[in-house]
Amino acid sequence: MPCVADWLNNPFSIVQGIFAQNVPNSDWEKKVTEYFKEKLKENNATNWVPSLNDVPVHYLKPNSLVKFRCMVQDMFDPEFYMGIYETVDPNTNARVLHFGKYRDVAECGPQQEIDLNSSQTVTSERQTFYCVPVPGESAWLSLFVLNPQFYAYISASQARVSPSTSYTPSRHKRSYEEDEDMDLHPSKQKEQHMGNNCSGGDIHGCVEPKRLETEASAGHHLISPNCSPPLDLNFPLPGEKGPACLVKVYESWDSFKVNDVLEVYGILSVDPVLSIVNNEERDSSTLDPMECMDTVEEQRVHSPPASLVPRIHVILAQKLQHINPLLPACLNEEESKTCEFVSNFMSELSPVRAELLGFLTHALLGDSLAAEYLILHLISTVYARRDVLPLGKFTVNLSGCPRNSIFTEHIYRIVQQLVPASYRLQMTIENMNHSRFIPHKDYAANRLVSGVLQLASNTSLVVDETQLEQGQLDTTGVHNVTALGNLITWQKVDYDFNYHQMEFPCNINVLITSEGRSLLPSDCQVHLQPQIIPPNMEEYMNSLLTAVLPSVLNKFRIYLSLLRLLDYSISEEVTKAVEEDFVDMRKNDPDSITADDLHRTLLVARFLSLSAGQTTLSRERWLRAKQLEALRKARLQQQKCVNGNEL
Numbered sequence: 001m002p003c004v005a006d007w008l009n010n011p012f013s014i015v016q017g018i019f020a021q022n023v024p025n026s027d028w029e030k031k032v033t034e035y036f037k038e039k040l041k042e043n044n045a046t047n048w049v050p051s052l053n054d055v056p057v058h059y060l061k062p063n064s065l066v067k068f069r070c071m072v073q074d075m076f077d078p079e080f081y082m083g084i085y086e087t088v089d090p091n092t093n094a095r096v097l098h099f100g101k102y103r104d105v106a107e108c109g110p111q112q113e114i115d116l117n118s119s120q121t122v123t124s125e126r127q128t129f130y131c132v133p134v135p136g137e138s139a140w141l142s143l144f145v146l147n148p149q150f151y152a153y154i155s156a157s158q159a160r161v162s163p164s165t166s167y168t169p170s171r172h173k174r175s176y177e178e179d180e181d182m183d184l185h186p187s188k189q190k191e192q193h194m195g196n197n198c199s200g201g202d203i204h205g206c207v208e209p210k211r212l213e214t215e216a217s218a219g220h221h222l223i224s225p226n227c228s229p230p231l232d233l234n235f236p237l238p239g240e241k242g243p244a245c246l247v248k249v250y251e252s253w254d255s256f257k258v259n260d261v262l263e264v265y266g267i268l269s270v271d272p273v274l275s276i277v278n279n280e281e282r283d284s285s286t287l288d289p290m291e292c293m294d295t296v297e298e299q300r301v302h303s304p305p306a307s308l309v310p311r312i313h314v315i316l317a318q319k320l321q322h323i324n325p326l327l328p329a330c331l332n333e334e335e336s337k338t339c340e341f342v343s344n345f346m347s348e349l350s351p352v353r354a355e356l357l358g359f360l361t362h363a364l365l366g367d368s369l370a371a372e373y374l375i376l377h378l379i380s381t382v383y384a385r386r387d388v389l390p391l392g393k394f395t396v397n398l399s400g401c402p403r404n405s406i407f408t409e410h411i412y413r414i415v416q417q418l419v420p421a422s423y424r425l426q427m428t429i430e431n432m433n434h435s436r437f438i439p440h441k442d443y444a445a446n447r448l449v450s451g452v453l454q455l456a457s458n459t460s461l462v463v464d465e466t467q468l469e470q471g472q473l474d475t476t477g478v479h480n481v482t483a484l485g486n487l488i489t490w491q492k493v494d495y496d497f498n499y500h501q502m503e504f505p506c507n508i509n510v511l512i513t514s515e516g517r518s519l520l521p522s523d524c525q526v527h528l529q530p531q532i533i534p535p536n537m538e539e540y541m542n543s544l545l546t547a548v549l550p551s552v553l554n555k556f557r558i559y560l561s562l563l564r565l566l567d568y569s570i571s572e573e574v575t576k577a578v579e580e581d582f583v584d585m586r587k588n589d590p591d592s593i594t595a596d597d598l599h600r601t602l603l604v605a606r607f608l609s610l611s612a613g614q615t616t617l618s619r620e621r622w623l624r625a626k627q628l629e630a631l632r633k634a635r636l637q638q639q640k641c642v643n644g645n646e647l
Contacts, residue, residue: 007039008049011065011267019099029101036315040265049265052243053133054142057270057310066268068245068312069323070131071456072260073234074448076302083124087112101250102267102313104274127253132235133242134261134323134456136423138416144325231304236450237423246311259504261320261456269311301445322458323420324561326554331565345558349613352555362544363414366531369631370398373526376607378418379563381458382491382507390491394603395510397518400528403466408513410541412462415511417545418556422460425452429471437480440496453483453493457507458564465514489521524600526632527639563610570617578622601629
């Protein structure tokens with residue numbers, strides 16, 4: 001039986017063995033999938049597979065098994081390949097069958113040629129997805145992968161990560177055989193990298209350990225070796241780092257779509273031959289218009305150098321419910337470990353909620369009511385759609401924020417420490433007029449050009465309106481503000497396909513910080529009433545973050561992610577009681593109580609129940625929701641009287 005190093009370090013040997021034993025039986029492909037599925041179930045084996053999210057490509061051995069947590073940014077046209085092909089030795093006429101699955105380039109031995117007319121040839125189809133790291137992924141996710149045990153295992157199993165021969169032109173190239181003789185220790189290099197970039201003021205490790213050394217090579221990721229114009233890796237958010245990959249899927253690709261978050265396990269391909277072939281194809285002198293309908297730009301985008309955009313040939317892939325590494329990957333499965341994890345955490349939910357409320361109260365300058373609503377906002381999610389109406393969205397406008405970027409910046413830092421993915425959008429005239437919010441189709445390159453609003457589900461988007469000043473929005477600015485409003489109201493973004501628009505539903509938690517009432521729509525406005533005015537805001541916020549223990553912070557992270565995934569229902573008895581209560585409220589105050597108030601109060605009651613670990617609405621939680629809403633409205637009315645402005 002193959003050892004661990006074989007299926008991690010040389011998965012092709014496993015595939016070849018299964019292929020040889022089962023051909024011409026077509027079940028060999030299914031047996032390959034089953035083999036790796038079973039291997040990954042053994043002893044947390046998924047933890048030992050190197051991840052492209054955390055290990056730079058040039059440290060990974062070509063043709064080894066890797067994993068990648070990513071978002072589908074674009075999908076290309078299906079491509080055909082030789083699933084099975086036959087080679088022949090011209091001298092001896094000996095024939096050998098080969099598999100083409102999981103390969104970019106068909107291989108044959110010395111003195112062998114591919115027989116393109118062989119009756120044994122099987123043409124198959126695969127789907128290519130252009131995938132990027134999850135936009136706005138928080139740095140703390142990587143900290144749970146960078147542990148010494150991981151690298152100890154890699155070293156012990158001889159599945160060492162080794163530099164590719166095609167990574168970057170600035171690096172002295174050598175053959176892989178020479179690299180085999182070198183004893184590289186990526187863990188030491190990572191520790192050194194983290195040590196050089198960590199300052200004493202950072203919280204619980206580096207603020208930016210994310211994707212680590214990929215930052216150092218970011219320039220090489222952007223410049224193609226053939227000195228053509230810079231290669232745009234098409235990240236949705238500015239300043240993003242990490243590898244973009246062409247993910248080639250062989251089975252059930254119809255279940256994946258643009259913006260899905262996937263975790264894929266597959267064979268890494270960074271074959272230098274790809275770059276040579278692609279460069280030759282781009283040479284206009286060799287292009288025959290009758291043979292090739294692709295433009296040079298399309299070839300450049302769809303077939304970038306493998307050293308810049310590696311290929312992953314997928315053996316296993318799954319759509320992720322969430323990307324929080326502190327939770328089991330799939331909470332729908334009724335496995336004993338999963339059920340035990342959930343029940344154990346739910347048993348200590350009450351003290352975790354109390355601690356989180358206290359933490360956020362301090363962050364919001366002593367305002368416990370705003371902290372309550374922030375918790376409800378952070379666990380909100382779109383759970384269903386009724387016609388075009390998204391149910392469960394809970395956009396909060398935190399007004400009354402000081403016109404001080406330090407406060408809003410630190411509020412975002414706190415959100416960033418609590419959720420797996422987030423982005424802070426500074427709403428300035430310049431950003432509105434010059435940023436690309438809406439993804440659009442580039443027909444010349446036949447690709448979807450990303451925009452800021454191409455985000456994965458459950459991303460927290462913090463819109464900072466405190467920096468908005470007087471100015472003129474141009475056409476782009478108006479379109480961007482409109483798109484932002486549509487995202488908040490309808491939880492959808494209309495991608496621009498030039499001749500038409502296509503709706504892409506989303507599930508984005510939007511928090512708006514502003515001085516007065518936001519210009520953008522929201523589901524709930526909470527006016528901040530600071531009880532503490534720290535003399536040094538930055539020092540106060542930094543001390544708050546450094547004071548919280550990492551173990552407590554992890555409980556907050558589990559709490560917020562887990563509660564988003566719980567089911568919720570309202571019994572007929574409680575529904576009837578709520579309806580009667582609403583009728584009484586309308587009788588007592590017919591002018592100010594509307595259907596919108598009922599909908600919002602029901603939302604507050606829903607998330608209030610879930611925040612306490614209750615999956616059904618009780619009379620107690622309904623009354624508490626009414627109380628919170630009364631306090632919030634009273635505060636808004638009080639502020640209106642003070643300022644004389646409409647809130």
